[in-house]
Amino acid sequence: MPEIRVTPLGAGQDVGRSCILVSIAGKNVMLDCGMHMGFNDDRRFPDFSYITRNGRLTDFLDCVIISHFHLDHCGALPYFSEMVGYDGPIYMTHPTQAICPILLEDYRKIAVDKKGEANFFTSQMIKDCMKKVVAVHLHQTVQVDDELEIKAYYAGHVLGAAMFQIKVGSESVVYTGDYNMTPDRHLGAAWIDKCRPNLLITESTYATTIRDSKRCRERDFLKKVHEAVEHGGKVLIPVFALGRAQELCILLETFWERMNLKAPIYFSTGLTEKANHYYKLFITWTNQKIRKTFVQRNMFEFKHIKAFDRAFADNPGPMVVFATPGMLHAGQSLQIFRKWAGNEKNMVIMPGYCVQGTVGHKILSGQRKLEMEGRQVLEVKMQVEYMSFSAHADAKGIMQLVGQAEPESVLLVHGEAKKMEFLKQKIEQEFRVNCYMPANGETVTLPTSPSIPVGISLGLLKREMAQGLLPDAKKPRLLHGTLIMKDSNFRLVSSEQALKELGLAEHQLRFTCRVHLHDPRKEQETAMRVYSHLKSVLKDHCVQHLPDGSVTVESILIQAAAHSEDPGTKVLLVSWTYQDEELGSYLTSLLKKGLPQAPS
């Protein structure tokens, strides 16, 4: 029985390192290859030993697909390809291919900087890994091999994020990665056509949440920054090199312009140019407004945001600084935080989640006295704000996507078990489809009914058309022909054509049946009675009485004979070809009911 199997190695009932194995019609695909930033040993990567036990990775896996550049979706990729030994193709969109190495490199630098990080990939490994990437365009059908094809759809979320349809023959799976169903300041909303996959694997981060408008959060953010700056404070915004940072930069840049603010805004890593470059390069991936206004003014060319110099942190007066890394766990952002933490006028805004073991996590959980090296205590007097700008679909958005794609089944990943449970019930109720939520390591198996494409010969089709029955997709009907299986192809042709093509001689097969009739008359008379009866009943058919005494209806032949033992009984021998199977059966049942009484 053909089936689709899905096993999450990560993101099964958790929000960690996404890595989902899908087996579809004998093809094995890995969806995302993420890393968990909360660990600093091998636990940060998915446990690939469950794949390597199937033999060589490159032989087992047909391809790896990366949905977007966030590290919990691509962070383990260099480890997987350069250290575990996968040497096959990796697919991602063009922007993801461009930005992914920057984030990987950024994280590698932090990992090495922090020290104590074991078994981590090098810069060269990141490059070698990226060379294995095959970049895809949106809505482009990419043939991985003769049977497996993939297609990317716009997912919003971050620049270059895509949902992927994986298709083998008539079986298909759609994996959403992370997506956002509402447009934001720089990206559009996710979209997919009514592709009716066998299975939709969707993220469910906000499975139970209806999120407030992003505009409200943006207003709140701007208000807080503005207030802090107005009061002469310094605002630190720890970010990862690319992604959320650019969205916030646009926000501040526009606000500064509108309000004619003078306080400087700095970006610490020298990445503004690079970000600018990529957003320009991939302008088609941004939202309509940015694309429209691009000709007059490129939103990513910032007038107010300047490159940061380490000495600027000591400058008097207000300022806003975007600094990496985003969780205040090393480097520049942590250094600035230490400098500014003691002043209550200052503010730190955490625009994303922080794992345990970072200063970011500490201050977000409300800790205000932080132990530093040498048992020194840093008193955090500055204001601490958390503003989630993460762009995931909320419960409404997820339901909307399910409605759009019309899948046969749904599978939830990238979320918390309890929230998933709620959404699962909702999906099952509303769409009447099965919904699954496997934990990591659990396999969901879905039986599929394979639909095998069969080519039909033009001749046969024309013959059918000639009978006046026009094809109607909603009304399936019977069509006789000969199925030829040759070179892994299936074709339906007329029997004549099949015989001709295959060089076969025709044999006729006739069905026969004996019907006993109580009739003491002579055989010829009985045949005559049969003829008369059929002639009266089958008005639309050609009923003939042949000179030899037999009766024919189309290809059906009826002969009357005397019964060897009972002279009062006649035996009707009925025979017909397979083409007239229906009529033959009908006639037999008709004759079995007996003939009408002859007029006396």
Next chain:
Amino acid sequence: MRVPGARTRTHTPNWPTRCPGISSLTMDPECSQLLPALCAVLADPRQPMADDTCLEKLLDWFKTITEAGSSLLLLQENPCLVELLCHMLKPQDLSSRVLSFSLRLTGVLAAQEDCFQYLQQGELLPKLFGEAGPLGGAAWTSPAVRSGWIQGLRSLAQHASALHFLAHCGAVDTIFSLQEDSSLFVASAAGQLLVHILGLSMQGPAGGPPSLQAGDWPACAQKIVGHIEESLRATATPQITQALNVLTTTFGHCHNPWTQVLWVQLSPLVAGLLEKDPIPAAHSLVDLLLSVARSPGLSSSSCGLWETLAQTLSHLSPTQAGPLALGILKLQDCPQALRAQAFAVLLQPLACVFKAMAQDPGPSGVPDGTVGGSMTAGVPLPSKAACVGLLCRSLAHLELLLPLPQRPCPWPQAPLLGAAVTLLQLCGGSARPACDMGRHLCTLLLGCVRVQRAALDFLGALSDGTGPRELVTQVFAVLLEYLRSPDSSPTVLKKAFQATFRWLLNSPKTPGCWDLDPHALLFLRDLLPVLQKRLCSPCWEVRDSSLEFLTQMTRHWGGQAGFRHALLASEVPKLTEQLLRDPESYVRASAVTAMGQLSSQGLCVPPAGPEHQGGQQKSLLVELLHILSTDSEGFPRRAVMQVFTQWLRDSHADVAGDTEQFVAGVLQVASQDLDWEVRAQGLELALVFLEQTLGQPRSHCPHAVTPPVEAPVGPLAQALQPLCRVRLFDFAFRALFDCDRPVAQKSCDLLLFLRAQTASSSSLQESRSSPDVASVEAALQRWQAGDQAQPLGDLEPEVVLAVVRSLDLEGLRGALAESSDHVEKSPQSLLQDMLATVGVLGENEADCY
């Protein structure tokens, strides 16, 4: 005023005084104080844990504590732990994560027998791990709980009491059933646990050797073996797979004599699997047989293992037999006939290719139908997917075998070379098959990237051996074909470049001469135009691979006349120079490295005449300095620093002209770089300059003791003058307090090296009290406090030495050796974080990004 890290102090206040890791070995009072509150939070189902890593880290900590000390003492000193575990027994809506954690923690604690007994007294263990525990409740539906249950038992099963407990609480039967768990992780862990229990029970109660009669084995062991036997007799493949996996791990981990008895008992059942059609769990069967064959505890000949292996080889499909054949060939001692059979299996797909491509059965060495069995006897390579898979596996297996000393001898180098070339020709479309089967194969393989990649890797690996001249010519021809072909994908091209380099490296050489042989030079003449074209590829991966190839070639043959002539006659150096301005940063970085290499070998020079040499070199230096100062990305800047450091080491002509100016310029730029790796490389360059200036090459180990310079103060001060002039110390002192700790560490090493070199110059003592020293120390103090705005000004050698001596560099080095977030990662910090998160979790706490 003194610098905070001055040596006269006993402790440096700004660096940790605790020994690294000491806090994690015992439970310090702060942690003990926090623990009851944390246990109360864990026991409260209304308090969810936000970060799923916390419980993992908490368990790590408990493991560390119990490995270093008494678990019993830990429980007695922290009764809240037992309370927590008892709490798990109450019927309530507990979080599966906390329950799983508690089961695992119980196992970790009960691993010590006295603690086990302590927990047994309260009957906690049977309640947690028996039917009365989660096993019989709703929580069992969670794979996390089942996994915790298994891991808990795995930790606990360390002693005879534990074994007794397992046998009597019915755990073994539950483990049997968990082997079929819906979770891959749980099923796998259950198998591992069975292996562990089997091994433990066979250790015997007194630790003495167990009986070699299987009938006398302990009841628990007999039960497990009985279960394995039953599974091997089963009809369902998953059951057979589980049994085979358990046996594979057993033979892989345990080499005691009883394993031989076990194999003798089970081998008929294993051999019986071969009689089924299709053979069930073939992959696991192969793993088991190889595990048995590798086990030093088993005498292979007496167990009929070789016969089983031979039988298996002939029964399995070619795809399944490949890994087994490779495994057999890797074995140290194995009958020759079996090796030959195994090798034939590996070669079979290639033999088939030969058969398809030639009228004759192929060059001698590759088995034909007589050895190859059914494949060459007329069964064609089936579908495209199967054919491609088989060929790739075969090539990969042969590639793995190639460097091994136990590879078959004689090694059929020439036929294999021929096969690799043929395959590449088939994929590239240049093969001319003579028969239908060849044409069919051609259709299947044409443009197949998977086979191309595998064949190129294999071809590259074959370069370590020799081959007939005619074949080697064909190798170069097919490589050139691939490098030229517009259809070659970037990954294929990269592999083609790698294989080409390996073949050039191993091409026959004239004795005593390291230059390329005439044939290779002829090839080079064809290759360079191709390289030129590839350097202009629209695909960055191709440009980058081409530059990497050029750098490798230049490094090896840059000094050889033939190579130089060919390269200089081409456009390659000019194109490489243009790629310094490539839009892709990876390519710019590779171009920097390549140009650095070309320049070191004098290959940037246009052939017009030597008069341009200076100007050309000069402009490259300026260009690289420009990249260092302005490139927006780290890779090219780092590449520039590597080139500059190498140039300084090699006394590159352009650098040697005015080394001081060069070093001063580079350090000025590098010290300001936002990328800490560039700053660290700047310090590496500074260190090279320091070594050269002091005339003492550094030991490879930065911390090794080197003999100090026995020099009077005058010359030493003089020797340090250039270092002061290039503002090396300004950079080094500032870097000492860099926010990125590898930079600080590098600077620390540099200054330690300087101090070791100047240790004997005692006459500089009096400088310590000079006002200059005081101002430098004051500046350093401000820098350490985070205020790096103020420059140091001009430093005199005496002041530098005095400051270097006053710094507690060893202390600093010790502190820097720790992870920068070791405080945040400490157990105390973990407990504080877990407590702090209580009640502050927002609705959307799970959004990683």
